[in-house]
Amino acid sequence: MDKLQVFCRELRKREKRSREIEPRMWSENDTLDNKITKAFVFILKTRGCFWAHHSGCTMCGYFNDSIPDITEKEIARQFELALQKYQGEKIVKIFTSGSFLDEREVPTVMQRKMLEKFFEKADKVIIESRPEFIENISKIEPIPKNKVLEVAMGLESANDRVLKHSINKGFTFSQWRDAAKGVIDRNMELKTYILVKPPFLTEAEAIKDALHSARKVSDISDTLSFNPVAIHANTLVEYLWSRKLYRPPWLWSVAEILEGAAEIFDGQIKGDVVAGGRRRGAHNCGKCDGAFLNAVERFTLHQEKNAFKKLKCGCREEWLDSLEVEGFIKG
Ligand code: SF4
Ligand SMILES: [Zn+2]
Numbered sequence: 001m002d003k004l005q006v007f008c009r010e011l012r013k014r015e016k017r018s019r020e021i022e023p024r025m026w027s028e029n030d031t032l033d034n035k036i037t038k039a040f041v042f043i044l045k046t047r048g049c050f051w052a053h054h055s056g057c058t059m060c061g062y063f064n065d066s067i068p069d070i071t072e073k074e075i076a077r078q079f080e081l082a083l084q085k086y087q088g089e090k091i092v093k094i095f096t097s098g099s100f101l102d103e104r105e106v107p108t109v110m111q112r113k114m115l116e117k118f119f120e121k122a123d124k125v126i127i128e129s130r131p132e133f134i135e136n137i138s139k140i141e142p143i144p145k146n147k148v149l150e151v152a153m154g155l156e157s158a159n160d161r162v163l164k165h166s167i168n169k170g171f172t173f174s175q176w177r178d179a180a181k182g183v184i185d186r187n188m189e190l191k192t193y194i195l196v197k198p199p200f201l202t203e204a205e206a207i208k209d210a211l212h213s214a215r216k217v218s219d220i221s222d223t224l225s226f227n228p229v230a231i232h233a234n235t236l237v238e239y240l241w242s243r244k245l246y247r248p249p250w251l252w253s254v255a256e257i258l259e260g261a262a263e264i265f266d267g268q269i270k271g272d273v274v275a276g277g278r279r280r281g282a283h284n285c286g287k288c289d290g291a292f293l294n295a296v297e298r299f300t301l302h303q304e305k306n307a308f309k310k311l312k313c314g315c316r317e318e319w320l321d322s323l324e325v326e327g328f329i330k331g
Contacts, residue, residue, distance in 0.1 A: 004168050004236075005055035011234050012056060012063060019067060021045055023078040025085050029301060031268065032091055032124055036301060039091035040122075042082045046070060046105035049098030051130065051170050057156070058168050058199055061232020062097030075110055079117075088121040101133035101140075108139050115140055115149070124148040126191070131171055131179030137186055151183045152225070156195035157209050158216035166198035168236075173216070180220050189222040196228040196257060196282070197249035199237050204323040206249055210257045215264055223268040224261055228254055228282035230274040241280075251276070251284045251292035252319040255308040258296070262305045269303065271296040285315035 001009070023044055030039035048066025049056070056063060067074075086092070094114060098105050106114075118125050129151055143149045155176050156167050163169040183190045194213045197206035214224055228249045231241045240246035254271055261269050273296055275281025277289030284292060288311065295307035 001055060004058070004165065008058060008168055008236050009055045011236060011239060012052070021067065021070070021074045021078060023081060025082055027087065027089055030091050031301060031303075034303075037091055038087075038089040039093055040082075040086050040089035041093045041095070042086075044075070044078055044082075044094060044096045044100075044106065046075065046096045046098055048105070049096075049130070050102060050104065050132075052098070054170070055168060056235075057154075057170075058166065058236035059195065059229045059232065061235050061238075064233055065097055072107055072110070075106060079110065079114055083117065086118070086121075090121075090123045091126065092118040092122040092124070093126045094118070095128055099129040099133045100127040101129040101136040103136065108136070111140050115143070119144050119147050122147075124150060126150040126152055128152045128154070130154070131176050134179040134182045137182070137188070141186070143188070148189055150189040150191055150222070152191040152193060153180060153183070154193040154195075155180075155213060155217060156193065157198060158213040159209055162198055162201065162209055166200045167195065177217075177220070180217070184220055190220060191223040191225055192217045192221040193225050193227050196226050196254060198229065199240055199246050202322075202325045203250060203253055203319070204325070207253050207256050207260075207323075211260045211264070214257075214261045218265040218267075221265075221267060223270060224265055225270040225272055226254065226257055226261065227272050228274070228276075230282075231280035248275075248280065249282045250319045250322065251282050251289060251296075252316060254282055254296060255292065255311070258299050259305070259308060270300045272300075284319070285313060288313035288315065 025042050028039050029036050045067050047068050047070050048063045052063040094100055096105050100106055115125055156169055157163055158173045160172050180190055194210050196210050231238050258271050273282050276293045277283050283289055291311055298304040299307040
């Protein structure tokens, strides 16, 4: 373990976990075949991401919600609760704050049961996984005819230096890329998460890095989802932020990235802003944040590529100044 990993692991020990097994669930709008469609979101609590047990990504606070000693019975109970709440939405998102395909999080038989049951009514099910577990897809095949399984894989950055030293992602771009090919070869859809402003990058580098990453995966992804960093408890990013060594990205940068991505990628582009407009999330000056967040939503749901065109605010000058700051990525 290198020093960054030891430190991330150290910070994680400060967590106070609740043992509440009730999963979080809600219904939201998404798009399916270019139409606005209801999606059922089911956040299944598991023992947590294996990588978070090792050391974890520098911005990820999902481990705060995981239950390390959760039992199979408790997983099954959450599934029952989800079925009671499920209203037949055409899209179902099963998120574990880790990897659905990791048998230590969700036993294979439960993975199969969940997909089988939700596919009775849903046309598309979305799961998340790290690259290490993509091979396990073979254990849940076949997916019913005319149904779509979308696998969302966090890449965050296609730059190995950023992956290692800024994010502590635990894999390289080429390892991610091999796994991504495994998803596509099985005729499943691939959603790629790209992180906006990993720690130690300046605002300008963050924009460059996100767009460079988009370019490197545009040939293989069905959807690109840009995720601006939000400050989660007990993370390296929170450590830096609380010492004024990190600021979440400007919404101006998010707009720049989404617009830039639209020029290089034909598939679905999403911006998923957590804690937007707040100190712990992507924000501008406070006055224009609402308008920007609304534009991100229109861009994401309706693929409205000119959603940001008319936005103006005095804080643009301050944002442009922040782009001048000297950076981390050299050469
Ligand atoms: S970001 Fe994903 S891979 Fe990284 S620790 Fe969190 S859940 Fe695990
Ligand atoms: Zn402003």
